[in-house]
Amino acid sequence: MHPHPAFNIASVSNDIRTALQAKIDSKTKPLGALGQLERAALRIGLVQQTLSPALNRPAVLVFAGDHGIVAEGVSPYPQAVTYQMVLNFLAGGAAINVFARQHGMALRVVDAGVNGDFDPHPSLVGAKIGKGTRSFLSAPAMSREQCQQALEKGAALAKAEIAAGSNVLGFGEMGIGNTTSAAALMSIFCGLPPEQCVGxxxxxxxxxxxxxxxxxxxxxxxHGLDPSDPVGVLAAVGGFEIAMMAGAMLGAAESKALLLIDGFIASAALLTASRLAPEILDYCIFTHCSGEAGHTRLLNALGAEPLLDLGMRLGEGTGTAIAYPLVQSSVNFLNEMASFESAGVSERED
Structure with missing residues (x-):
């Protein structure tokens, strides 16, 4: 057995599933007519263990980190773009800023391991593990200790957000080279050849x-990695931002919050987290299917049903912000829509 941080995530109780499904089915609509919104409402009700769920203080945590593997020519962009884009986030000019503003979501930008230093900023969380990972073609991306540290810091950040009143968190990332890390994680944990994972x-x-x-x-x-040692795998081919995001997801699920999962990289972080605590999947809503080639296979491996498929492949948590109004709609119909009985509408006769 390999030691790893203990995340104590409870499976969601199904005690109210029947009552929740009955409430959904009693609304003034044909059975199942709200499609995926009904399944989202059921999931949220189960996570919150209530027939009347509420979404409080939604926040998006965007984790940024640099990757040594960029030196091998895996991206058309230079590494410096990670640092420059963090400045863009802090100035309010990136896509995630626009969409988070539009939907009233708080945005936290977490420096998990960018190759550069930042001045203090109200939206910036300094949690740097190191100035970028090593190239995993020559050495493990990070030490096991650094990986543990990233997981633990991520969990603490999510828990701080929840302690401040949030019960729904979106997760995003910025890191030139990180789709290569994500593809490597997917290849190992899903047992798929790299060509089915990279995009x-x-x-x-x-x-x-x-x-x-x-x-x-x-x-x-x-590296000759063992998928039954998720921390070892993550340390070998992961990124500081991917590890910290995985930790944040685990911490959020431990605190029974609702997790909004973004695209390919966020899903790879979740896949890794689910190997540490499989129960985490009970707390997730998958916001979209990314245009990145491996994402459909990755979603299938997670048993996921994404809300949207817009051909987006931007990262930054943009899928979580774009889908948030649908998540709100699923809660609102459950709470506000009349039932056949309350509205005096006749039900089916068959």
Missing amino acids: RGTGLDDAGVQKKAAIVQQALAL
């Missing part, structure tokens, strides 16, 4: 994608 990332051509798959293949051969 274009921020815009690779066909030759770039092949090269990326070869790099992941080489890394997996080098």
Whole structure:
């Protein structure tokens, strides 16, 4: 057995499932007519263990970190873009800023391991583990201790957000090179060949994608990883921001909050988290299917049913913010819509 941080996540109790489903079914609509919104309402009611769920103080945590693997040419963008984009987040100019503002979601930008220093800023959480990971083609991306530290810091950050009144958290990331890390994690945990996991990332051509798959293949051969040791796998091929996001997801589920899962990288963080505590999946709403090639397979591995498929592949938690109004709609219909009985509407006769 390999030691790893103990996350004590309770499976969601099904005691009120029948009552919740009955409440959903009694609304003035044909059975199942609200489709995925009904399944989301059921999930949220089960997470909150109530027939009248509420969404409080939604927040998006965006974790940023740099990746040594960028030196191997896995991205068309230079590493400096991670630092520059964090400044863009702090200035309010990125896509996640626009969508979080639109939907009244608080935004926290977490420096998990960017290769650069930032001045203090009200939206910035300094949690730097190191100035970027090592290239996992030559060494483990981080030490086991750094990985544990990232997981624990992430959990503490999520719990602080929840202690301040949030019960729904979205998770996003920024890190040039991080789709390569995510593809490596997926390949190991899903037992899939790298070519079924890698995609274009921020815009690779066909030759770039092949090269990326070869790099992941080489890394997996080098480290000889054991999927039953999730912390070892994460330390070898992960990123500081992916590890910290996984920890934040685990901490949020431990506190019984609702988790909004973004695209490919966030799903890879969740996949890793689910190998530490499988019960975490009870707390998740999958906001969208990303345009990144491996995401559909990754969602299938997680048994996920994403709300949206808009061909988005931006990261930053943008999928969680875009889908948030649908999550609100699922709660609102459950709480506000009349039942056949209360509205005096006749039910089906068959």
